[in-house]
Amino acid sequence: MSHDIDDIETFDGTIHFHRPLRKRESLVRQGDPFTSIFMVRSGSLKQVIAEEGDTQLANFYLPGELVGLDGIHDSVYPGSLIALETSTVCEFPFHRLDALTVNDAKLRHYLYGRISKELRSEHRLLRLLLGKTSDARLAFFLCHLSERFHRLGFSAHRFRLPMTRTDIAHYLGLAVETISRAVSRFQRKGMISLIGREVHMLDMPALVALATGTREIPPAGHRVHVSR
């Protein structure tokens, strides 16, 4: 979610540029051997994971975001990466990155940190969704997108959804109809305007409040530190 394109472009000779992907074209397919990490340069991708019985929309990727970190551990991409629109990416062969980390503590920490960050933010996001109502999930989703667009230098209040309502529904673990109804509800309340895929975030505070609202508050345990 940060803009490290410039940082990484300094690693001379480790980058490959792809020809543009057309809409619906796939960058990698689930099960392909892991070779590289990618960074979205323009457009957007979705990660789709098919597992016995069901297919999951695991993630959306916008420009500047790293894709493929979850393929490191067993050398296989766990899901297909599909372009939501005409998109371009650049590729970092992992063995090159790895070689560079030997003598570069800064890069090594950057890589660790980046993976760890992904781990945590994904976890947090899914945890947040788990206990929430459909309205809260959608509000959270929109705010999250808004934030990401904003960090790219675009407006946080007006942007275009790269994905279909169906994609959003699967991503949030809801039915398409539920998304549609929530959208209508939000518009009726004047919180957003959504014509086609053009979003206007009209009442950000209300959306944030909705996104934050939860259902329950469990207790915590004691707090005694262990001696070292």
Place this chain on the structure above:
Amino acid sequence: MSHDIDDIETFDGTIHFHRPLRKRESLVRQGDPFTSIFMVRSGSLKQVIAEEGDTQLANFYLPGELVGLDGIHDSVYPGSLIALETSTVCEFPFHRLDALTVNDAKLRHYLYGRISKELRSEHRLLRLLLGKTSDARLAFFLCHLSERFHRLGFSAHRFRLPMTRTDIAHYLGLAVETISRAVSRFQRKGMISLIGREVHMLDMPALVALATGTREIPPAGHRVHVSR
């Protein structure tokens, strides 16, 4: 979820052993500066994340499992780690591990892989839960626990739950009552026996089937590979 205790104990001088933690005692508190990764040696821990408005039960850790990987990226533990019972852990100061990776490609890859694996399996788990009914969530939870105990050399069919129903509920994003009712339903159907915290998995195939059952099946995109 693997047994790397022996592997890691070969890294002489980088391990510290803690005195046992009593039930409800905390190993680290949310916001503490990140210094180390831990491995559970005996007992079990839960990770609790308090965020504006709500508290989440983010994870359970059994013996052999690594704890604290999610603290790497911004040098802070994102949640409190609390013992569910009398427990022992060993500690790996991160800067020591990091220093070791400089000249040890095997360890470096192990660390990368371990973090990446965590990233993926957590993601997969939460994704699975998102679109599922309460029965499916509980069945999945029990099967997951069973698997983990089995890998530790214990029976996959009989084990003791280290956590309360309330903990399970918060972990799965459900109400306690929903868990309780699901348990009763499972027992009525002869799928499990659960007296106090003693679990008997009576009909594993049925539980697995339940855990796998989902609600929807989204479509996938095209499959055209990009030239390199």
Place this chain on the structure above:
DNA sequence: CGGTATTTTGAAAGCTCTCAAGGGCCGTGG
């Protein structure tokens, strides 16, 4: 311009939550 995919809306069924109450278990203190 036609065909297909996407989106919206309605109505009924199903699932989960909330609120309430009763019983059981455990650890502590007397």
Place this chain on the structure above:
DNA sequence: CCACGGCCCTTGAGAGCTTTCAAAATACCG
């Protein structure tokens, strides 16, 4: 050792939310 209090677990009933099924309106692509 027993009694007490607090936490944990279970169950019932009604309300609220989400899904499913069906159908119509709209947008997009070639």
